[in-house]
Amino acid sequence: MMMLSILIWVIMAIIWLSMSIYNQRTVEKYNEILQRYMQMNQASQLSQQSLTTLNKYRMSPTLESMNQYLSDISSLLRTKTEMSWLRNTSNTMLLNNLQNMLESQAEAMDLAVRFQKDNDEENAAKQFDEASNISKYISEATLTLISGEQNTYDAFYRKIIKRSENIKNMGLWTLALVSLLLLLFSYRFVDSVTQPLLKLTLSARELSRGNFKNPIDLGNNDEISFLAITLESMRLKIGHFIDDIQSKAQLEYDLHRHKLMLKESELKSLQSQINPHFLFNTLNMLSKEAYLAGADKTSELISSVAGMLRYNLRKLDSRVSLKDELEVLEEYLTIQKARFGDRLHVIREIDESLLGIELPILVLQPLAENAFIYAIEPAEEGGTLTIRVKQEERHILVQVQDTGQGMDGEQLHKLLSHTENSVYKGHSTGLGIWNVIHRLQLFYGVEEVIEIESHPGAGTCITLKLPRGQAI
The missing domain is CATH 1.20.120.1730 (Four Helix Bundle (Hemerythrin (Met), subunit A))
Structure with a gap:
């Protein structure tokens, strides 16, 4: 008052x-x-x-x-x-x-x-x-x-x-x-309220110290007396609630950590299915043999595969530059160009001044694989793949755009689902777009890191919104 x-x-x-x-x-x-x-x-x-x-x-x-x-x-x-x-x-x-x-x-x-x-x-x-x-x-x-x-x-x-x-x-x-x-009214009103509240405060302090011997008897029949009666019950219930919340929070934390460990184990298992160093050395040897035999195209393809393998040997929690990601993407596109020939057209719109930003390893290649799986490979006439790097006010935008048939809402949901990795069996990374999104969110500490624009018959554009200097 x-x-x-x-x-x-x-x-x-x-x-x-x-x-x-x-x-x-x-x-x-x-x-x-x-x-x-x-x-x-x-x-x-x-x-x-x-x-x-x-x-x-x-x-x-x-x-x-x-x-x-x-x-x-x-x-x-x-x-x-x-x-x-x-x-x-x-x-x-x-x-x-x-x-x-x-x-x-x-x-x-x-x-x-x-x-x-x-x-x-x-x-x-x-x-x-x-x-x-x-x-x-x-x-x-x-x-x-x-x-x-x-x-x-x-x-x-x-x-x-x-x-x-x-x-x-x-x-x-x-x-x-x-x-x-106001002064006169406040004095009268405050005096009639503060005395019972003072008694109630002293009793509540005793209860908080664990002293349950002294009864709470204010001698009134109003809301404060009702508050005194329910105070002890409320304290006990609040304590139980806090314990439950802490237990649930710990459980959720442990579950989330176990999921991340399981995901990492799955990815490491995927990487360790073959002896990568042996395969890398073998590919280098084959590339040299093809070059000495005059098969320059074959040597270039084997060299690209070796470069991709060497890049994939890094740990998934490694930090790389956008320039590194674009270079390994070029190796991947070299292989796909040899596969599709004139059916594949690649357009590059890249701001070279933005290539120093850091991001997790193996982010761009899964996006390009998605374009080949859903847009270029199913089309008899092939298609066009556009790689774009440009700057926004607070973000660096990396876009992978195709000219395929596009996707409806159900297909987009399937693309972003946890089970999406099954779609990629037989492809070079085995990493789904959901995995890319999750690792970017953990890397930058923000939720909004990707936008997907796609409509049936109008192609698909995947945009990564990379915050500048905000990696954690």
């Missing part, structure tokens, strides 16, 4: 402060009006002052009087420019006329100075008289502008000032009255 009282008091204080700010803004508006008056009056004063300075120069053409004239005429032109902020819907025409007259007076005075320097007294006097007449018009226009400003703002200002004072006084009285009432 005390917190409620303080909150209400703060709200009232904010209301009072808001009213004060409103009043302050009103005063600032009035100061702005005064500045407008002073700016308009300054134009008239500078007009007369510059005319007086010009007359002194004509009477005594010295360097000092000339410098004084130049200073005044500069101030006059600067004031003419600065008056633009005074423009509003009601004084646009008058203000434009005043600015034009200030400029005309300055031009007339400059001509008078020029004729004076040329000893042309007649024309100098004529231009001086012209400037004097313009200065009179400027004084009249200034008075007209000031009069219009007074008519526009005087009534408004008086009304706002009176309202601000009334609101301020009302806010002060309201704040004082509400504060007094």
Whole structure:
């Protein structure tokens, strides 16, 4: 209740402060009006002052009087420019006329100075008289502008000032009255609540220490007594709930860890089905034999297979660069190009500056295998495979796009399912897309790492969204 009282008091204080700010803004508006008056009056004063300075120069053409004239005429032109902020819907025409007259007076005075320097007294006097007449018009226009400003703002200002004072006084009285009432009510209410709560707190503290001997008897018949009766039962139930939650969390953690260990065991088992080092050395020997025999194409294919095998011998938790992944993908595409011939077209759109990012090993090749299995291999005319690497605001996008028949929702679900590895029996990696997604999620610590766009008859585009510098 005390917190409620303080909150209400703060709200009232904010209301009072808001009213004060409103009043302050009103005063600032009035100061702005005064500045407008002073700016308009300054134009008239500078007009007369510059005319007086010009007359002194004509009477005594010295360097000092000339410098004084130049200073005044500069101030006059600067004031003419600065008056633009005074423009509003009601004084646009008058203000434009005043600015034009200030400029005309300055031009007339400059001509008078020029004729004076040329000893042309007649024309100098004529231009001086012209400037004097313009200065009179400027004084009249200034008075007209000031009069219009007074008519526009005087009534408004008086009304706002009176309202601000009334609101301020009302806010002060309201704040004082509400504060007094809240303090009185809070004291009575808090006293009637805090004493039973204090007893209940002491009893609860004893219960938390394991002391069950002292009964809780508040002598009241209200909600606090009911709270005291149910406190011990609630404490016991909460303890049981916490124990259950911890047990379940530990069980889920162990289950997840066992799944990861099982998956890793399966992958390692898949890699160890043959003696990889023996096979790698054998392929290198065959590649050399084919090269020496003049079978360059066969040597290139065997070399590509050896390169893929050597790359696959790395551990699945290895970190590699995007450049390494693209290089082994090229080895894979070399083999597929020899297999499909002119039925396969490969397009590469790769930003070379992005190839230094790290990612798990064997990520791109399973995506390319998916394209060959579902798009290029079933089509009699083959297809086009596009490898694209580009940059987004916070991600590096790696896309593998094919021109196959695409997939519907059921096929996409099958592609992303845990049992998808069975589809890849007989292919080079034996790793499914679900496995790629899972390892990327663990590597970067984020969930959204892949997007698949596919529609029947429109091909498939798999996009990896790799966060820059966020691997864990």
